[in-house]
Amino acid sequence: MYAYIILSLLLAVFATDLVAADGAHPLAAAAGTGAVTVLVLMAGLAISGYILLRRSRVETDEQRFLRTVGLLGRLYRTVIVFAYAFVLLGCGWARVAAAWAGQTGWSVPVLAVNLVPLVLLLLVGWTALFWADRSLRTLMFQRAGAPVVARHWTLPRYIAFMLRQYLLVILVPMVLLLAANETAARLLPEEAAAGAVLAILVTAALLAGPWVCICWRTESLPESRLRRRLVDLARRAGIRVADVRIWRTNLSIANGCMIGLLGPLRYILITDALLLSLSAEQVERVYDDIDAKRAATHYLHQPPILVEEVLNRPE
Numbered sequence: 001m002y003a004y005i006i007l008s009l010l011l012a013v014f015a016t017d018l019v020a021a022d023g024a025h026p027l028a029a030a031a032g033t034g035a036v037t038v039l040v041l042m043a044g045l046a047i048s049g050y051i052l053l054r055r056s057r058v059e060t061d062e063q064r065f066l067r068t069v070g071l072l073g074r075l076y077r078t079v080i081v082f083a084y085a086f087v088l089l090g091c092g093w094a095r096v097a098a099a100w101a102g103q104t105g106w107s108v109p110v111l112a113v114n115l116v117p118l119v120l121l122l123l124v125g126w127t128a129l130f131w132a133d134r135s136l137r138t139l140m141f142q143r144a145g146a147p148v149v150a151r152h153w154t155l156p157r158y159i160a161f162m163l164r165q166y167l168l169v170i171l172v173p174m175v176l177l178l179a180a181n182e183t184a185a186r187l188l189p190e191e192a193a194a195g196a197v198l199a200i201l202v203t204a205a206l207l208a209g210p211w212v213c214i215c216w217r218t219e220s221l222p223e224s225r226l227r228r229r230l231v232d233l234a235r236r237a238g239i240r241v242a243d244v245r246i247w248r249t250n251l252s253i254a255n256g257c258m259i260g261l262l263g264p265l266r267y268i269l270i271t272d273a274l275l276l277s278l279s280a281e282q283v284e285r286v287y288d289d290i291d292a293k294r295a296a297t298h299y300l301h302q303p304p305i306l307v308e309e310v311l312n313r314p315e
Contacts, residue, residue, distance in 0.1 A: 007081055008080075008118050009115075011081070013090070015089065016098075016110045024092060028091070029096045032086075032087065032090070033093060037117075040125060041125075043079055048132035051132035052132050080121050108175065111175065137153075139169040143256075162310050169211065169216070184196040206265055230270070241266050242263065242264050242266055242298075245269050246272055247270060249271045249272055252303065254273040255271050
């Protein structure tokens with residue numbers, strides 16, 4: 001998912017930098033955007049309907065069905081990226097953005113307007129897939145014998161989660177970085193501007209851990225045996241962490257990760273579903289399978305860990 005959103009953001013930057021305001025037609029751009037949005041919605045509903053109708057196949061051929069669902073998900077995300085590119089360049093949205101916001105002489109307002117169709121298409125896509133996603137997650141948790149299932153998700157909570165998980169965590173930092181870069185280029189000499197931009201990038205990288213914790217709605221895990229075990233696990237791996245935090249997912253994802261470049265800004269995250277579904281030993285085993293050195297320097301977002309897989313893993 002992150003790769004598709006990053007690609008879309010790069011499209012927005014490309015359109016902001018290279019598309020001029022010549023020939024801007026706001027009504028035509030709005031009409032084209034509306035038509036493309038409807039087509040994306042219909043495609044998403046078709047995929048969602050297929051998953052709902054075929055979900056019983058998970059009982060007989062789970063792996064094949066999940067591979068099909070994954071393929072459909074990747075295909076749909078690709079459709080959204082191409083739809084967004086068509087809205088920007090084919091429907092003339094980028095030209096309208098350049099005409100509306102380009103009068104300020106700053107590129108960041110133009111970029112902000114260019115990002116509006118992306119947010120709209122993502123909201124439509126997530127809405128179309130919500131019922132299938134919730135149903136499939138619930139079914140998989142039930143098959144695993146877990147007490148926590150995805151039925152706790154409502155559509156507003158689902159949309160809010162997806163916005164925090166996949167868009168806010170990347171979109172806001174990128175816009176702020178571009179704004180800082182443009183400000184430095186306008187106000188400082190060339191060499192000083194380059195140094196300022198480098199300092200901003202380093203600061204952004206260092207603050208990535210805390211920012212993700214904010215976007216993903218985390219809170220500190222209370223003092224407990226599990227907390228002590230996870231901190232001890234990190235210590236044995238030679239990794240310093242600032243905190244162990246609960247990652248709120250509306251009880252729908254059993255997963256865990258470690259984020260942050262430096263010890264004082266590095267965090268172990270454990271989702272609410274994983275916390276409530278597994279014992280301390282099983283949770284530790286999940287983290288013990290993570291390459292701690294790599295996790296300390298990279299974002300680690302793996303597909304949801306099926307509880308059944310963890311419970312049945314050989315000693």
